[in-house]
Amino acid sequence: MLAAKPAMKAKGVRLTRQRTILLELIDQTGEHLDAESLYQMAKEKDPKLNRVTVYRTLKLLKHGGLVDELDLMHYGGDQHYYETRRKQEHAHVICLRCGKVEEFFGEPLRKLRRQIESHFGFQIMLARTEVGGYCAHCQTLRATEMETTAALPVQVPRSRPVKRTA
Amino acid sequence: MLAAKPAMKAKGVRLTRQRTILLELIDQTGEHLDAESLYQMAKEKDPKLNRVTVYRTLKLLKHGGLVDELDLMHYGGDQHYYETRRKQEHAHVICLRCGKVEEFFGEPLRKLRRQIESHFGFQIMLARTEVGGYCAHCQTLRATEMETTAALPVQVPRSRPVKRTA
DNA sequence: GTTAGTGCAAACCTTTTGCAGCTCT
């Protein structure tokens, strides 16, 4: 991802102190960062760095095709997640019970892309496949939970996690 | 989608006047409705019907697996879109220039699903593939536009469409 | 008669904007 530096310079984008910090964090941390986490991490390196700068930088990187935006099926809420764009396209597989995210690479994704391009004469710039369900581990746990709650009325889970006081 | 009525009853969900209106609208209108549009349409049938009820109903349908939630690559903003869940999984292909949405059905999607299930022992509940890029028509238009703007500095497009006065 | 669902107002979270001042190049 530090490849982002030359990429940005080439576009006439200034490499500021703040952007350097953010770029390095994204590079090191890797997967599935949301703006707020990135902001918290960046603040430790530069307490003055503003949340707004994080959003602006992410937008810049997104439009420059250097990071991809995900939402992981809104498992954690309505925020977006970001990851360095890699050569290999992959799907995100997220467990709706434990939140674990797996990545899936494979031929079907490439084939899908090719078919869409030729079928519509479409020029693909970004693509994402997100899959939600239950991982092997949570499937068994859920079976147990179901017994307990089977008789209860429909439950629509709370949207945001209950706010915790410290 | 009117199949939703029995489906909901079976779960002990009450079929209220408001829900009937919303269900029928979703059924008739079909694809890619967002909450606000649905609300506007519903208000015409019942001016008292509240926006909140729309959100609550959509959430219910989503969790009941009767509608799927999309975001169409955030082309139109940060809202979500909804469509009746169909037997055939499909990908959404959206043009980032004109906003046109195409649907793609095909073997690679089914294969992808099967492979993910067997590879991780995962139980898939929902899946979505969204693809952004340029449709055949817009590709040519863009070529022209590019010439004009080639020399200009990097442009990050505005997030929300400029608010139009009437 | 219960219990779930509705409307209303207010809150909430995430993200964006306007603007004045700062800083890369």
Place this chain on the structure above:
DNA sequence: AGAGCTGCAAAAGGTTTGCACTAAC
């Protein structure tokens, strides 16, 4: 020097919540 970037404060957009009242079963 000067365009671009940042921080700050404020707003916006979309969505959710608490609560008292209403309506479906």
